[in-house]
Amino acid sequence: MRSLFLFLLIAALAACSAPPARLEVPLRAVSPAAFGQSLTLTQQITVEMRGEARSIEAVLAISPERIDLAGLAMGQRLIDVHFDGASLTEKRSPLLPEAVTGARILRDVMLAYWPREALIAALPTGWRIEDSAGRRRVFCADEPVITIEYSGEPRWRGRAHLIQHRLGYSLTIDSDEA
Structure with a gap:
């Protein structure tokens, strides 16, 4: 049953297949230091x-030097991401x-x-x-590309709901400080 759930999760993520580049937000690299503080969050992320x-x-661990993110499903590590600003x-x-x-x-x-x-600078x-x-x-010109709604302040506390209008997916991110 556990393997079946993991397979279904991966199949759902695969539905987010690689979109044409023109649909993506062309955000260049933003420094981890630009976040303005160090923070570690535990998150439950729902992809729809x-x-x-x-x-x-x-x-998710953010420091001025780097960003580290580990994603897990059913106790299995799916991805580790590390970004040092370069x-x-x-x-x-x-x-x-792959998508x-x-x-x-x-x-x-x-x-x-x-x-x-x-973000604007990038x-x-x-x-x-x-x-x-x-x-x-x-926005790209006057077209809304992404809408994010937040349940609290600071924005990383509580729930953030991201809708990617062009690609047709949404993320609900529930965060707690670790």
């Missing part, structure tokens, strides 16, 4: 796509679909949690970010 929902557990490395389970990459995970984490000013012309109480929206 095409009416299917699957959850994984994660540990290079990204990842170790991944062979069961994890689920450390770069994509890191981009969504940064778009959700990093300060607006740091986006090309034509992209903008609007922040308001409990919400962040990423």
